[in-house]
Amino acid sequence: MKAVVIHGARDLRVDPFEDALPPGPGEAKVAVANGGICGSDLHYYLHGGFGAIRVQQPMALGHEVSGVVTALGAGVEGLRVGDKVAVNPSRPCGACAYCLRGQPNQCLDMRFNGSAMRMPHEQGLFRETLTVPVQLLERFDPGADLAHAAMTEPLAVCLHAVRQAGSLVGQTVFVAGCGPIGCLTVAAARLAGATRIVAADISDTPLAIARAMGADETINLATGSDAMEPLKRDKGQVDVGFECSGAAPALRGLLDITRAGGRIVLVGMGGDAPLPLQLTVAKELTLKGTFRFHEEFATAARVISDGRIDLSPLLTGVYEMEQAVAAFDLAADKSRAMKVQIRFSGG
Incomplete structure (x- = not known):
């Protein structure tokens, strides 16, 4: 069989790969x-890794x-040949202190597909074809769109982020950064009962998708310099903020518009950012991180399978496996792309 394999920065190939074993x-x-x-x-494609983590051997992404x-x-129940499924890439050990404490997403011996953190790398x-334990599979209804089913993992990330915020019923929510995770956070917040959702970005293209995913209002921070001012009134008008960009200015903006006693969930991965301690302390703000997911993967699959979230606005395009380099080049162009997918032989 074949796989999409990274060899180094800008060195992506469709290579022969060891066949999946019989189950x-x-x-x-x-x-x-x-x-x-x-x-x-x-x-991995653009830089050969991130931070100290580098590709040291060919790795399927x-x-x-x-x-x-x-x-x-043998012994498999609840699945049949022909079932549509999503594959959970997260495999916590189940035995470390965090797994036993009910925090498997923080596992000390986590295996996660498509990661160069280990040597040898965890293949993506x-x-x-894949052969996997059935516990990693979530089944979809026969009529489910397999392109939408492939978004189970990122939706699980966003459901976990929303869970960190506590109840959103009746709340005003602000989402900073409208990439795929930001737009899915908008959808997850709407599903969780938020009454008003405001989304912000520096480009109109992702903001249009955020509106399609459930945002009530959008703000282009590159052109609407005064648009945030009403949200700062009376120590802030936002109950819960989600920082999905990883950008320091976005975090500062959330601190200004979140009401006293409000919550901010840090979703985006970025560099270190300065924290205005006096403002954070005086407004009694709660800042909380969020990392990956666990049981939310099954919830995401059910939500998608039931059609409770329309994911079609997120899908920019689907490329055949042999066009993987073109797919990655489009995905890297944030002015044109949201979620780009590759279609394999099972599609």
Whole structure:
């Protein structure tokens, strides 16, 4: 079979790859249908890694995939050949202190597909076929769109982020940064009962998608310099802010517009940012981080399968596997792309 493999910065190839093994007890074989290109995939493609983490050997990329079950091992229940599924890329050890404490997303021995943190690397899911434990599969209704099913992982990230904020019922929510994660956070906040959702970015293109995903109001920070002023009134008009850009100015803006006693969830991965301690303390703000997901993967799959969120505005384009380089180049152009996917033989 073939896989989409990174060899180094700007060195992406469609390579022959070891065939998936026949499924053993408790396993299923899956023909991969769609795979979404994530920000971490782009870091490997554009820079050969991020921070101290570098690609040291050829590694299949990808951790956002859907597919169709083609074979089942002994003892498998609840799945049938032909079922549409999403594949969970997260495999916590289940034995470390954090797993035992009920925080498996913080696992000390986590294995996550498409990661160069380990040596040898954890191979990604951009392969034509996979054999995985059935616990990693979430089944979809027969009529589900496999392109939408491949967005289960990023939606799970956003559902986990919304969970960190506590109840959003009746709340005014602000989402800073409208990339795929920001737009999915808008959708997740709407699903969680937010009454008013304001989204901000520096480009009109992602803001249009944020509106399609459920934002009531949008602000272009590059052109609307005064648009944030009404939200600063009376120590802030926002109950909960989600920082999805990883940019220091965005965090500062959230501190200004979040009401006294409000909450800010830090979603975006960026560099270190200065924190105005006096403002944060005086307004009694709660800042909380959020990292990956666990049980939210199953929830995301159910939400998508049931059609409770329309993901079609997010999908910029789907490229065949042999066009992987073109797909990555488009995904890297934030002025044109939101979510770009690769279609494999199971689609």
